[in-house]
Amino acid sequence: MSTETAVKQGAASRLRTARWSGVKVWPYLFALPFIAFYFTFHFYPLVYSFWLSLHDWNGIGAKTFVGLRNYVTLLTKDPLFYKSLYNTFVMMLMSVPLMILLGMVLAYLIFHLTKGRLLFQTINFLPYITTPVAIGFIFSFMFDWQTGIVNAILMKLSLVTEGYYWLQDPWMSKAIIALMIIWRNLGYFMAIYLAGMTAIPQDIYEAAKVDGSTGLHTFTRITLPMLRNITVFLIVTSIIGGLQLFDEPKLLYGGWSASTSGGPDNAALTVIWKFINDSFITGTRFGYGSAIAYTLFVIIVLFSILSYRLSAGKGEKS
Amino acid sequence: MKIVKWIFIIAITVISLFPFYVMLMMSTYYSENIFKGLPLIPSDYLIDNLRTVFKTDFLRVYANSLTVSIASVVLGVLTSTLIGYAVAKFHFKLKHALNYFIIITMMVPAQVGLIGYIIEMRHMGFGNTLMPVILTWSAWSFGAFFMVQFIRDTVPGEILECARIDGASEPRIFLNIALPLIKPGIATLSTLVFLWSWNSYLLPLVTINNAKSFTLPVFISTLGIVHRTDYGARMAALAMATLPVLIVFLIGSRTFIKGITAGAVKG
Numbered sequence: 001m002s003t004e005t006a007v008k009q010g011a012a013s014r015l016r017t018a019r020w021s022g023v024k025v026w027p028y029l030f031a032l033p034f035i036a037f038y039f040t041f042h043f044y045p046l047v048y049s050f051w052l053s054l055h056d057w058n059g060i061g062a063k064t065f066v067g068l069r070n071y072v073t074l075l076t077k078d079p080l081f082y083k084s085l086y087n088t089f090v091m092m093l094m095s096v097p098l099m100i101l102l103g104m105v106l107a108y109l110i111f112h113l114t115k116g117r118l119l120f121q122t123i124n125f126l127p128y129i130t131t132p133v134a135i136g137f138i139f140s141f142m143f144d145w146q147t148g149i150v151n152a153i154l155m156k157l158s159l160v161t162e163g164y165y166w167l168q169d170p171w172m173s174k175a176i177i178a179l180m181i182i183w184r185n186l187g188y189f190m191a192i193y194l195a196g197m198t199a200i201p202q203d204i205y206e207a208a209k210v211d212g213s214t215g216l217h218t219f220t221r222i223t224l225p226m227l228r229n230i231t232v233f234l235i236v237t238s239i240i241g242g243l244q245l246f247d248e249p250k251l252l253y254g255g256w257s258a259s260t261s262g263g264p265d266n267a268a269l270t271v272i273w274k275f276i277n278d279s280f281i282t283g284t285r286f287g288y289g290s291a292i293a294y295t296l297f298v299i300i301v302l303f304s305i306l307s308y309r310l311s312a313g314k315g316e317k318s
Numbered sequence: 319m320k321i322v323k324w325i326f327i328i329a330i331t332v333i334s335l336f337p338f339y340v341m342l343m344m345s346t347y348y349s350e351n352i353f354k355g356l357p358l359i360p361s362d363y364l365i366d367n368l369r370t371v372f373k374t375d376f377l378r379v380y381a382n383s384l385t386v387s388i389a390s391v392v393l394g395v396l397t398s399t400l401i402g403y404a405v406a407k408f409h410f411k412l413k414h415a416l417n418y419f420i421i422i423t424m425m426v427p428a429q430v431g432l433i434g435y436i437i438e439m440r441h442m443g444f445g446n447t448l449m450p451v452i453l454t455w456s457a458w459s460f461g462a463f464f465m466v467q468f469i470r471d472t473v474p475g476e477i478l479e480c481a482r483i484d485g486a487s488e489p490r491i492f493l494n495i496a497l498p499l500i501k502p503g504i505a506t507l508s509t510l511v512f513l514w515s516w517n518s519y520l521l522p523l524v525t526i527n528n529a530k531s532f533t534l535p536v537f538i539s540t541l542g543i544v545h546r547t548d549y550g551a552r553m554a555a556l557a558m559a560t561l562p563v564l565i566v567f568l569i570g571s572r573t574f575i576k577g578i579t580a581g582a583v584k585g
């Protein structure tokens with residue numbers, strides 16, 4: 001919102017409250033349901049989880065207060081936690097730069113189409129709305145070593161003589177999960193960039209044209225800097241979301257092929273997957289699980305600040 | 319240059335559609351025949367696959383998913399719109415505090431309080447019902463944030479002021495004047511909640527232990543373990559699970575994409 005309307009609105013509301021002092025109870029009433037629900041179903045669980053993270057509890061028996069021992073164990077005696085953190089970061093590094101690059105190029109090309117803009121926008125957005133379960137099944141079917149369509153195509157083209165064991169290779173499994181993430185989110189990135197490009201005033205382009213700027217030059221000197229805030233937004237939100245990665249790896253290994261937890265040698269285990277395993281599936285260590293969740297929360301806060309600083313600062317230099 | 323451009327657009331579009339296409343084609347095959355060649359042309363087994371799917375609890379699960387999504391839409395959109403209206407259109411002491419509150423709560427990942435939430439739900443007696451999956455939408459910070467922005471931009475303060483001078487009560491002003499103006503925002507938000515609650519996998523997986531209350535994502539992913547051989551039937555089930563969101567999306571695709579990108583372009 002522009003400051004002008006804000007000032008106008010502020011003045012108007014001050015007038016209003018001066019004249020209608022009885023009105024004041026209404027905003028609180030309107031805000032109340034949200035606030036009440038938030039404190040009941042979001043804030044209380046947050047506090048309760050933190051309190052649990054200081055205890056040893058299996059969900060049924062007595063809770064034993066252990067102080068920060070859950071956190072100490074997690075950070076010093078649980079190599080799987082670091083492995084899951086490492087996996088999560090590798091998958092993020094594999095997917096985020098590609099999504100930014102492809103999303104921007106795709107948006108740029110579609111933006112300059114004279115016909116079929118809405119059609120291509122809609123089609124490319126479809127993966128984003130698909131149920132992750134479907135994505136997991138389809139990908140694990142496509143990359144299955146025996147029956148998978150990818151191996152079938154490669155064999156038909158005589159590129160390989162026998163099926164490759166895609167899902168059992170630690171690096172391949174990470175790459176396939178990255179591919180799932182890219183496939184699902186590319187349309188979203190494209191849509192955000194398209195909206196950003198639409199928001200750039202057209203007279204800037206006309207001025208550039210008059211000054212003799214064309215094609216690539218215009219793109220790098222005008223479009224790219226104008227999209228900086230959007231790129232920062234996309235990087236920061238994909239890091240926040242990426243650190244909570246769960247659906248894709250879990251569903252790739254959950255249903256179709258061998259239901260191994262964590263993929264080959266835990267190469268696909270993410271932090272949230274480990275959190276879910278420790279607290280609900282392989283064990284019911286609620287205290288320890290809460291400690292994982294809170295540690296991840298701290299990491300998310302740190303990395304969103306860091307990525308914001310880095311990506312916002314990089315643009316200022318150029 | 320122009321050819322390269324078209325090849326790129328078309329390649330990406332084909333890749334976007336290919337898995338959908340494979341899913342639809344596979345749902346028309348007899349399971350054992352899928353692997354004899356590439357399932358790229360439709361076969362004739364669709365009806366039998368659908369029959370297999372409906373022999374399971376599919377209909378009840380489908381109804382569960384619809385209940386969850388519709389209830390979540392009603393609950394989430396209602397509370398978001400009310401607080402959005404309050405923060406955007408009233409001047410009161412806590413206005414700015416509430417605005418910050420919404421933005422800060424939007425940054426907290428839902429999983430952090432997950433264990434506490436599950437224990438709370440058990441204590442409230444909702445352990446094996448659909449309630450945990452619905453109630454999580456009761457205070458949806460993104461929705462509130464979206465509504466504050468939307469109502470601020472679309473409802474002119476003067477109209478509300480006029481109605482007040484004419485002596486209309488606050489609930490009436492909200493219902494008869496503000497609400498009709500913010501219908502597009504409500505439509506966008508409803509599509510979003512429907513989509514996200516329909517596709518949600520993690521929360522129902524850990525909160526619902528009772529097979530009677532399974533939602534589609536959990537049901538289909540566990541179905542995989544029970545009937546692990548019938549790929550055709552499972553693909554038919556998946557296709558049917560994808561259908562409602564596809565319809566919802568195609569009906570509102572223009573406003574929907576606008577809504578989902580609104581936060582990014584402004585912030």
